[in-house]
Amino acid sequence: MTEKTLRKGNEALAEGAIRAGARFFAGYPITPQNEVPEYMSAYMADAGGAFVQAESEIAAINMVYGAAATGTRSMTSSSSPGISLKQEGITYLASADLPCLIVNVMRGGPGLGSISGAQGDYFQATRGGGNGDYHVIVLAPNSVEELGNFPKLGFELAEKYRMPCMILADGILGQMMESMSFNFDPIDPNKLGKFDWAVDIHKNGRAKNNVFSYKGDNLIADVVERAKRYGLIEQTEPRFEERNTEDCDVLLVAYGLSSRACLEAVNHAKEAGLKVGLFRPITLWPFPSKRLAELSKKVKAILTVEQSLGQLVQDVKLAVNGQAPVYLQAYPAGGQPDGAAILTGVRSCLNGGKEGLFDLHEHAAGFTYECKRDLSLGVQGDRKGETK
Amino acid sequence: MSTILAKKPASLTDLPMHYCPGCGHGIVHRLMAETFDELNIADRVIGVAPVGCAVFADSYFACDCVQGAHGRGPAIATGIKRSKPQAIVFSYQGDGDLASIGMAEIVHAAVRSENITVIFINNAIYGMTGGQMAPTTLVGQVATTAPKGRDPKLQGWPINMCEMLAQITGSKYLARVAVDSPQNVLKAKQCIKKAFENQVNGVGFSMVEVLSQCPTNWHASVEQALEFVRTKMMPQYPLGVFKDEGAK
Numbered sequence: 147m148t149e150k151t152l153r154k155g156n157e158a159l160a161e162g163a164i165r166a167g168a169r170f171f172a173g174y175p176i177t178p179q180n181e182v183p184e185y186m187s188a189y190m191a192d193a194g195g196a197f198v199q200a201e202s203e204i205a206a207i208n209m210v211y212g213a214a215a216t217g218t219r220s221m222t223s224s225s226s227p228g229i230s231l232k233q234e235g236i237t238y239l240a241s242a243d244l245p246c247l248i249v250n251v252m253r254g255g256p257g258l259g260s261i262s263g264a265q266g267d268y269f270q271a272t273r274g275g276g277n278g279d280y281h282v283i284v285l286a287p288n289s290v291e292e293l294g295n296f297p298k299l300g301f302e303l304a305e306k307y308r309m310p311c312m313i314l315a316d317g318i319l320g321q322m323m324e325s326m327s328f329n330f331d332p333i334d335p336n337k338l339g340k341f342d343w344a345v346d347i348h349k350n351g352r353a354k355n356n357v358f359s360y361k362g363d364n365l366i367a368d369v370v371e372r373a374k375r376y377g378l379i380e381q382t383e384p385r386f387e388e389r390n391t392e393d394c395d396v397l398l399v400a401y402g403l404s405s406r407a408c409l410e411a412v413n414h415a416k417e418a419g420l421k422v423g424l425f426r427p428i429t430l431w432p433f434p435s436k437r438l439a440e441l442s443k444k445v446k447a448i449l450t451v452e453q454s455l456g457q458l459v460q461d462v463k464l465a466v467n468g469q470a471p472v473y474l475q476a477y478p479a480g481g482q483p484d485g486a487a488i489l490t491g492v493r494s495c496l497n498g499g500k501e502g503l504f505d506l507h508e509h510a511a512g513f514t515y516e517c518k519r520d521l522s523l524g525v526q527g528d529r530k531g532e533t534k
Numbered sequence: 535m536s537t538i539l540a541k542k543p544a545s546l547t548d549l550p551m552h553y554c555p556g557c558g559h560g561i562v563h564r565l566m567a568e569t570f571d572e573l574n575i576a577d578r579v580i581g582v583a584p585v586g587c588a589v590f591a592d593s594y595f596a597c598d599c600v601q602g603a604h605g606r607g608p609a610i611a612t613g614i615k616r617s618k619p620q621a622i623v624f625s626y627q628g629d630g631d632l633a634s635i636g637m638a639e640i641v642h643a644a645v646r647s648e649n650i651t652v653i654f655i656n657n658a659i660y661g662m663t664g665g666q667m668a669p670t671t672l673v674g675q676v677a678t679t680a681p682k683g684r685d686p687k688l689q690g691w692p693i694n695m696c697e698m699l700a701q702i703t704g705s706k707y708l709a710r711v712a713v714d715s716p717q718n719v720l721k722a723k724q725c726i727k728k729a730f731e732n733q734v735n736g737v738g739f740s741m742v743e744v745l746s747q748c749p750t751n752w753h754a755s756v757e758q759a760l761e762f763v764r765t766k767m768m769p770q771y772p773l774g775v776f777k778d779e780g781a782k
Contacts, residue, residue, distance in 0.1 A: 169617070170613065170616060170617050172612075172613065196616035196617065198612060198613075198616060198646075200609065200642075201638050201639070201641075201642035201645075202638055204606065204609075204638075205606065205609040205612075205638065205639050205642065206609075208602060208603060208606035208609035208610050208613070208639070209609045209610070209612050209613035209616075210613060211600070211602055211603075211606070211609075211610050211613060212582070212600060212602070212609065212610035212611060212612065212613025212614040212615075212617070213613035213614065213616065213617040214613070215600045215610075215613075215614065216580075216613075216614055216617040216618050216621075218617040218618075220613065220617070234603055235603065235606070238602060238603050242600075345580050345598035345599065345600055345614070346580075346598060346618065346621075347577060347578045347580070347618060347620055347621045348577055348578070349577060349597075349598065350577075354547075354596060354597065354598055354599070355598045355599075356592045356593065356598070356599050356600075356601070357599070357600045357601070358583070358592055358599075358600070358601035359601060359602065359603070360585075360589055360590075360601060
């Protein structure tokens with residue numbers, strides 16, 4: 147436990163990771179996470195670890211693959227387009243059952259998008275992201291304090307279940323300053339004990355260890371074993387926060403920075419004559435479906451608030467399973483929710499209105515789209531250039 | 535009385551290798567394993583196996599091994615070496631792996647002068663996937679994706695990695711060898727040994743490129759394949775030491 151200090155989100159994260167025993171970091175510059183590798187370049191060596199500025203995000207995640215294979219607490223950070231590049235390594239890490247920490251300080255997308263904070267990478271983070279059947283554990287902080295303290299939780303979960311853990315943070319969270327404290331003492335990773343699966347020097351007679359991703363004939367057994375771990379994680383590891391959920395008509399569901407705007411809405415609901423609660427998933431995978439399903443039985447409506455085009459709402463609908471109407475307030479590509487707008491949406495949930503709610507089909511009503519290329523011409527000739 | 539003149543190096547496991555008859559991989563594995571035994575570093579070696587024909591190399595070496603993504607061996611080796619500086623780390627890669635998809639990783643491992651040893655098998659073809667054109671495929675050489683032979687107008691020219699990496703300050707040892715004859719196998723052994731000695735001595739980035747034969751995908755007999763190495767590959771890829779700054 148430390149005194150409260152004012153820290154920038156990305157720097158709190160970097161310091162928190164070193165305190166949590168991270169001793170290998172590889173990264174590549176990308177806004178808005180640059181303070182993380184900058185901090186690591188200044189302080190990692192002092193902690194006895196290694197910092198490498200990699201030639202690309204792909205190289206960085208593969209350096210993490212190598213370092214994690216030695217049992218070293220290893221991590222990388224990036225932002226949305228960079229995380230797309232890292233997916234090759236992330237699926238290999240999942241396949242090789244390697245624990246590591248991956249930080250995505252999200253920005254607008256798709257593509258190069260924008261450097262504004264956004265939440266558009268929810269699907270990518272919670273559905274694996276790379277090829278194959280796998281998951282990573284996804285932690286979603288909503289404060290600089292959590293950003294600084296989640297690396298410890300992330301490494302512990304990653305090592306407990308031998309899989310990558312991702313911290314999915316909003317770009318704004320990485321950039322903003324808040325008063326925060328670390329709720330744990332610095333960890334000496336040398337005292338954590340060794341993994342029996344890690345590659346190392348001085349085997350001293352033990353059987354050789356191989357860390358590998360090609361499973362061939364053993365792939366089915368391998369994936370099935372991992373699925374059992376996933377099932378266990380879904381039972382035991384969901385984390386969430388509730389505000390005013392005991393007596394509310396409308397339950398807001400939001401993670402990360404969106405949940406902060408929702409808190410503002412919850413705090414102003416009473417004076418507006420509304421009963422509003424907040425359910426904040428902290429683990430996005432495993433999604434806290436069980437508790438959300440319980441709560442959905444007691445409310446008139448659920449309103450999902452997300453800075454994306456209807457991604458989180460899909461998990462909410464799966465959890466609620468028709469027990470309450472689920473509405474969406476969407477702020478894609480860097481839009482910012484605020485308490486007043488959320489309360490407008492809450493009123494619409496209760497009175498059947500449309501203001502403040504997003505529905506993709508209604509959004510597209512009356513919209514026409516014309517393809518400029520006449521695709522019907524293409525079928526007239528065959529590949530030899532003959533025309534009919 | 536009998537004397538043992540030669541035996542399997544302790545640094546190789548007993549697993550039968552899966553390589554095709556006449557392939558050079560097995561010879562290079564053995565030379566590396568002999569080196570580990572002779573330099574007395576077997577207990578410190580950690581290997582990185584590639585994607586490609588040598589994907590199972592992690593099972594053939596007795597040391598701990600990591601098998602990683604295509605082309606990323608030098609990055610993975612960097613992560614291992616920086617985390618375990620006492621380890622002797624090698625990355626074993628083919629030509630598609632090192633000179634195509636992994637070009638950035640090998641160049642920047644050299645730029646940083648990572649104190650690792652890279653063994654680069656150049657057989658001018660993608661072997662595991664069935665004979666597609668490699669960056670090192672010779673002009674005119676037929677491949678499944680160059681059915682009329684490599685045409686520089688369409689597919690460019692073969693790339694000479696040792697010569698290219700020699701331009702990089704961080705490259706400390708670069709040698710090209712072949713395993714087409716007993717004499718060349720012995721020379722290859724010397725260079726491989728030097729590349730690992732360099733790592734023990736903290737010299738920096740060392741790479742040995744091995745011209746290797748692929749009878750299967752060259753659609754050649756073993757004899758013809760060895761002849762192809764000598765008459766076709768060596769003119770494009772001359773043998774020799776291109777950089778040696780380890781002696782200083």
